Amino acid sequence: MTRIDSFKSIIDKYEVVFFDAFGVLKNYGGLLPGIENTFAYLQEQGKEYYIVTNDASRSPVQLAESYTSKGLMAITPDRIISSGMLTKEYLDLKVNDGIVAYLGTPDSAHYIDSSGLHTLPISEVNESNIDRVNALVFLDDEGFDWGRDLNKSVNLMRKRTIPAIVANTDQAYPLTKHDVSIAIGGLASMIEKIVGKAFIRFGKPDSQMFMFAYDLLRERRAISKKDIVMVGDTLQTDILGGNKFGLDTVLVLSGNTQAKDAENRITSTGIVPTYICDSAVVELGGFAF
Amino acid sequence: MTRIDSFKSIIDKYEVVFFDAFGVLKNYGGLLPGIENTFAYLQEQGKEYYIVTNDASRSPVQLAESYTSKGLMAITPDRIISSGMLTKEYLDLKVNDGIVAYLGTPDSAHYIDSSGLHTLPISEVNESNIDRVNALVFLDDEGFDWGRDLNKSVNLMRKRTIPAIVANTDQAYPLTKHDVSIAIGGLASMIEKIVGKAFIRFGKPDSQMFMFAYDLLRERRAISKKDIVMVGDTLQTDILGGNKFGLDTVLVLSGNTQAKDAENRITSTGIVPTYICDSAVVELGGFAF
Amino acid sequence: MTRIDSFKSIIDKYEVVFFDAFGVLKNYGGLLPGIENTFAYLQEQGKEYYIVTNDASRSPVQLAESYTSKGLMAITPDRIISSGMLTKEYLDLKVNDGIVAYLGTPDSAHYIDSSGLHTLPISEVNESNIDRVNALVFLDDEGFDWGRDLNKSVNLMRKRTIPAIVANTDQAYPLTKHDVSIAIGGLASMIEKIVGKAFIRFGKPDSQMFMFAYDLLRERRAISKKDIVMVGDTLQTDILGGNKFGLDTVLVLSGNTQAKDAENRITSTGIVPTYICDSAVVELGGFAF
Amino acid sequence: MTRIDSFKSIIDKYEVVFFDAFGVLKNYGGLLPGIENTFAYLQEQGKEYYIVTNDASRSPVQLAESYTSKGLMAITPDRIISSGMLTKEYLDLKVNDGIVAYLGTPDSAHYIDSSGLHTLPISEVNESNIDRVNALVFLDDEGFDWGRDLNKSVNLMRKRTIPAIVANTDQAYPLTKHDVSIAIGGLASMIEKIVGKAFIRFGKPDSQMFMFAYDLLRERRAISKKDIVMVGDTLQTDILGGNKFGLDTVLVLSGNTQAKDAENRITSTGIVPTYICDSAVVELGGFAF
Known part of the structure; x- marks a missing residue:
């Protein structure tokens, strides 16, 4: 071994x-x-x-660019399978209309755009649109205010019986040689435990x-x-x-x-x-x- | 809803x-x-x-017979997908030789027989053959002595760095209208927690x-x-x-x-x-x- | 019943x-x-x-005032037992010197001040003082920046082998009739899971x-x-x-x-x-x- | 360190x-x-x-004898605090009448005998007395048939809304230099998870x-x-x-x-x-x- x-x-x-x-x-x-x-x-x-x-933070095209821009031309978008692609497939198959609320950057959300669905940052969910929110997607640990938006996510999941999809199952990821950062998968696990519902996870x-x-x-x-x-x-x-x-x-x-x-x-x-x-x-x- | x-x-x-x-x-x-x-x-x-x-307790042929013998002829073996079939596929692909120890009935074990592998009830694992045991499979809650064989399973998994495969993820199953029985998936979860290793689970x-x-x-x-x-x-x-x-x-x-x-x-x-x-x-x- | x-x-x-x-x-x-x-x-x-x-967010004196100011004079400080008091007893008994880093408001931290110890918001922990941090205390979900300070807490606990004390075990608490807020106990559970260490919890x-x-x-x-x-x-x-x-x-x-x-x-x-x-x-x- | x-x-x-x-x-x-x-x-x-x-398998008197019989006279019964003693205190305070079903040896059960309570091995719980069972106590991993009695325990806890007390929180214990045995605490954790109720645990x-x-x-x-x-x-x-x-x-x-x-x-x-x-x-x- x-x-x-x-x-x-x-x-x-x-x-x-x-x-x-x-x-x-x-x-x-x-x-x-x-x-x-x-x-x-x-x-x-x-x-x-x-x-x-x-990695659900960017599309395959954007992910590939991060390699080709550094000279590794072999990594083309069609060679990349990301947990974000499974999230998009799920939304295409299972959520037919309404709003998909998300935690993540605009880049991550653009990627899951699907015919018939409107993506909305969790920060913009309010009393006037909450009844049309038909899914919550955890995409990236960046792009939102943790203190405000994690609480909004908890309350959305308490009020609406809708699927929550976790597009990255990692609990933490390395940031520098010495430091890690809490990943969106770790934040989603906390919210899942608090609301007591079964979230759907994609990713190795x-x-x-x-x-x-x-x-x-x-x-x-x-x-x-x-x-x-x-x-x-x-x-x-x-x-x-x-x-x-x-x-x-x-x-x-x-x-x-x-x-x-x-x-x-x-x-x-x-x-x-x-x-x-x-x-x-x-x-x-x-x-x- | x-x-x-x-x-x-x-x-x-x-x-x-x-x-x-x-x-x-x-x-x-x-x-x-x-x-x-x-x-x-x-x-x-x-x-x-x-x-x-x-259901990993019997082969598709045996499972189908349980329907056809009661007059439901539509359930033929080729229509049945069981978690036992995934277990067999795993063993075929990933365990090339040696002994596969199991908890379950002889029927359940016969079904996972695979070329090159020898199945052995956990009760028959001993000092002379333990070094050749290359996998432990949890198939059925019947066919073994819980008090003796659950302890043998714990000690096998502590001594050997081998995969443990859980062929039925249910924690319990209904036995009569009023009673349930602990399923092999529940027993496997207890052993996984005690030995602290990651078991491989098949099943919905x-x-x-x-x-x-x-x-x-x-x-x-x-x-x-x-x-x-x-x-x-x-x-x-x-x-x-x-x-x-x-x-x-x-x-x-x-x-x-x-x-x-x-x-x-x-x-x-x-x-x-x-x-x-x-x-x-x-x-x-x-x-x- | x-x-x-x-x-x-x-x-x-x-x-x-x-x-x-x-x-x-x-x-x-x-x-x-x-x-x-x-x-x-x-x-x-x-x-x-x-x-x-x-409730570890305020001292018994402050907690009592929240009742007496509304006319319920029977709730005097000596009648209040809070999980913050157990945290203070723990620090008095078990942490003899150095810095106690905390998540919470200044009010909550003032309360755990103890002879020989210096309390410091987690935001102020840095390379020059981290080696003197001898405990991390989770007091309140307010008073810090979640995005920055939860990550700092994770990295502190990865770098230092010190006790982490959770002074409020609740996972969430009611904020209004319809909304809850994630409690410091919920945040601490997430960090405990990510760093894989055993935190000390006080509270019912x-x-x-x-x-x-x-x-x-x-x-x-x-x-x-x-x-x-x-x-x-x-x-x-x-x-x-x-x-x-x-x-x-x-x-x-x-x-x-x-x-x-x-x-x-x-x-x-x-x-x-x-x-x-x-x-x-x-x-x-x-x-x- | x-x-x-x-x-x-x-x-x-x-x-x-x-x-x-x-x-x-x-x-x-x-x-x-x-x-x-x-x-x-x-x-x-x-x-x-x-x-x-x-250790809830024997009374302090019996535990002390295991030392004094080997020549260590300093370990007298009044020097021994066992998790079994906390179980007895709980039953004295909280269960006023009826039957206490147990898993363990007769020795372990004799020890929790309390005025007004009748102890009964789980194997003897049946339709005629189940309505009088007011507590289930997990004392020892010996003294019962695991296959039959663990299932009886699951069904008792599904049918009766009564406290389950775990008098030993260990998941496993060393049996010989090379082997461990699943402890009653490990068996109780499995049953707690299956029935989904909160068991009461005593022990370090x-x-x-x-x-x-x-x-x-x-x-x-x-x-x-x-x-x-x-x-x-x-x-x-x-x-x-x-x-x-x-x-x-x-x-x-x-x-x-x-x-x-x-x-x-x-x-x-x-x-x-x-x-x-x-x-x-x-x-x-x-x-x-």
């Missing part, structure tokens, strides 16, 4: 690679140095890849994220779960979710899980990756000649 | 119907009187149907159950989630899971949720079905002429 | 009455009309009484609140638990805590628990009061002549 | 010592070698001591255990919490409970917490003892003239 594998040799065994984003492809300081080699190798070898991310480790990527993949080609490997830095989301969906999994030590803690955490959580690698970077010498 | 809809008029709006089993098709006393009319109507109208059940409301049925369906025909309706008697499993997967849902009042409690439970849980019906029985006069 | 008892006849059976404050003595609109009769009767009959409240239903009142009482006179009755409007705090401490309990229907819900809630929670009364108001005709 | 203190020098600073039992005074193999020196030193120095234990870390000992002590002499130190091997019960009650605390490394894990566990749980010692054994040379 503590064996460190070569990421390149792992790629060679599979047809498709799913990548988590933060802690795998990028970090506080920007892109992981050398990560472009990985995608060059994937393309050279004719392998498919998807980015599977618990939930299978629906993997299924969404798998479905897109099968539209292009015949594929078995045995041909796909999931790469992530977090046991509780990337590895647990990948394992449960039936995929082989790679824990990389470039993010949330540090080399010195990996074995302890695997033993104490019981979440076991198929492989452990220092990072998802393919060494240049490995394939260039 | 408290409107009671006609089940026949609901069927007319969809191409495919997913049914929960207990509390919907059958009950303590056997089959729901008249439920055969529903399947006659479905077949007459050329609609598809699946039984989606949190988890999306993977619905995805499995949806995939089978798509092998036969093109279908959209908008064309499928899920019918169940339990808000927290059938309705929550169906909603989250993007399906329209019908709460029937013939099982866990009684007519007098339905509105209160919907409001307090926030789990809202698309429709409410007395039962899934189609009245004969409704289509026979 | 659904029998409605006369509050005056209950007083007659006990030597001492413990009262919850909000929902029992006062409400959104101010004092409960007629509640002064109750205290006149208690004094006439030579009965003792204490107010036992999960915890026994330490009742013990504190009981000890004060015993300093004045010999008394048995059988001679004390606890009066409250909330099953999960007042009644559960009183029962567990061994006291008889009265549920009043003037606050959180409404008459129409009382029986259902008692049955579903299993928290059973000894008596149920419309309110803690003693009818005037009952003793004046 | 990782400093190892001399247990004798700690005793010298306090007037009273509270000891946990298992892991502190005794272990799988019997009494801790040399522990008799500790009590000889306490008596020589005129210090008071109490054993504060989450709950303050009521410490209060009971503190009250007995104060009957003998004037004492302040500052003069008492609590000694235990488990952070979540002994140390958390002692800290919360306002006592100084000693973590000993002779039981649940091993030397190699102590620092990690303190940091990750945030439960900080005042001192850490190898064990509660006082070295002989340390006090002989």
Whole structure:
């Protein structure tokens, strides 16, 4: 289990690679140095890849730009599967009309706009429109006043029997090398407990994220779960979710899980990756000649 | 919300119907009187149907026999999706060799037999074979000695870093009109809490159950989630899971949720079905002429 | 159980009455009309009484003023036991020096000032003083910026191995007839879950609140638990805590628990009061002549 | 924090010592070698001591015999405070008549016998007497058939609105050096979750255990919490409970917490003892003239 594998040799065994984003492809300081080699190798070898991310703060187009603007041209919008996309699918299928109140930035809300639905920041919900609010969506921890708008969310959910959708299941996320920030998933858990209702969650480790990527993949080609490997830095989301969906999994030590803690955490959580690698970077010498 | 809809008029709006089993098709006393009319109507109208059940105690063949032996010939094994089938898929994909220890009856274990794997009751795990045990599966609350074997399961999970799979997420199930029994899902939750590891759960409301049925369906025909309706008697499993997967849902009042409690439970849980019906029985006069 | 008892006849059976404050003595609109009769009767009959409240936002002196300024002179500071008093006792006993960081108003912090300790709003914790912070106290949901200071609290608890004390265990509290507000206890629960450490909680239903009142009482006179009755409007705090401490309990229907819900809630929670009364108001005709 | 203190020098600073039992005074193999020196030193120095234990399986008389029969004569019944004693006090104060059903051995039940109450094993509850059952008590994990009687307990609590008392809050306990056993507290937690009612728990870390000992002590002499130190091997019960009650605390490394894990566990749980010692054994040379 503590064996460190070569990421390149792992790629060679599979047809498709799913990548988590933060802690795998990028970090506080920007892109992981050398990560472009990985995608060059994937393309050279004719392998498919998807980015599977618990990020509902921006659209795939905006997410892709954050890579291409830094020179990683391989991350195109059609390669990105985000929990925000599942939220949009849910709203399309299940909420037919009225207002969708949200917590998040205007960018995050624009993305879930759907025919027949009107998005409204929770701050603008009031007595005149509350009866038309047919869903509450938790998108991002930014873009609203916590003190005022978390309380408004509690009272909206007490007054209206409507679905609450949590588009990012993380409880916290790393902000700098030393500090974390409470994520929208953590705020939503608090509100769910206070109002006592069952919220709907999208995002790893939930299978629906993997299924969404798998479905897109099968539209292009015949594929078995045995041909796909999931790469992530977090046991509780990337590895647990990948394992449960039936995929082989790679824990990389470039993010949330540090080399010195990996074995302890695997033993104490019981979440076991198929492989452990220092990072998802393919060494240049490995394939260039 | 408290409107009671006609089940026949609901069927007319969809191409495919997913049914929960207990509390919907059958009950303590056997089959729901008249439920055969529903399947006659479905077949007459050329609609598809699946039984989606949190039951890992028997194989689809055995489950189907429990209907056909009572005269409901429409429930064939290929129409049944059980959480046991997901467990088997997981073992096929993720556990390559060694012993799978289990809690449950021999019937439940026979069903998860997989090439390369040897199933063993937890009672037979001992010092000579424990190092070859590569998974623990919770299948059924019967077939083992609770006092001895729940403790053996705790100690197995403390000693081995292996996946524990819970093939039925229910905490309890109705035994008679007045009594319930603790389900294997309730026993597994206790053990998970004591050992502090993350167990893998299959069964509604988890999306993977619905995805499995949806995939089978798509092998036969093109279908959209908008064309499928899920019918169940339990808000927290059938309705929550169906909603989250993007399906329209019908709460029937013939099982866990009684007519007098339905509105209160919907409001307090926030789990809202698309429709409410007395039962899934189609009245004969409704289509026979 | 659904029998409605006369509050005056209950007083007659006990030597001492413990009262919850909000929902029992006062409400959104101010004092409960007629509640002064109750205290006149208690004094006439030579009965003792204490107010036992999960309120750490103000000192007993300030809390008492909120009653006496409205004409209820019977509520003197020495009759008030608050969860803030237990927090102060904890700091006196267990934190010997350094800084106590807090979330709450300056009023709430002034109250926990203790010899040798310096209180500091969490907003003023920074790299130059963090190493001297020896406790974090959650006092009130007002007096700080939620977005900034909840995140600062998370990071403080990740960096320092120090006790976190929650001086009010309520998850939410009523703000108006229709709206609630998230309480500091709800915010603290979210942070506890994110940092994964065990916080120390004071406030009903915890026994330490009742013990504190009981000890004060015993300093004045010999008394048995059988001679004390606890009066409250909330099953999960007042009644559960009183029962567990061994006291008889009265549920009043003037606050959180409404008459129409009382029986259902008692049955579903299993928290059973000894008596149920419309309110803690003693009818005037009952003793004046 | 990782400093190892001399247990004798700690005793010298306090007037009273509270000891946990298992892991502190005794272990799988019997009494801790040399522990008799500790009590000889306490008596020589005129210090008071109490054993504060989450053990409801036997009476204080029987518990004391388990020490005196092995030669440790200092542990007399009046020195033992068990969670069973709090259960008995609760029944005396709050349950006036009828039947108390229990899970445990006859020994554990005999101990809670109270005037006016009739104890009955849960296995003997049936339709003819269920209406007279006024409490259910979880005493011990032995003495009953888990498969039959845990289900009977669930159905009793669904049918009767009565208090359920958990006399031992531990989830599991060590059976041998390598194996643990599920404790009655773990079984009770499962049943509480299934029936959805609030059970009443006695035992560390709950303050009521410490209060009971503190009250007995104060009957003998004037004492302040500052003069008492609590000694235990488990952070979540002994140390958390002692800290919360306002006592100084000693973590000993002779039981649940091993030397190699102590620092990690303190940091990750945030439960900080005042001192850490190898064990509660006082070295002989340390006090002989």
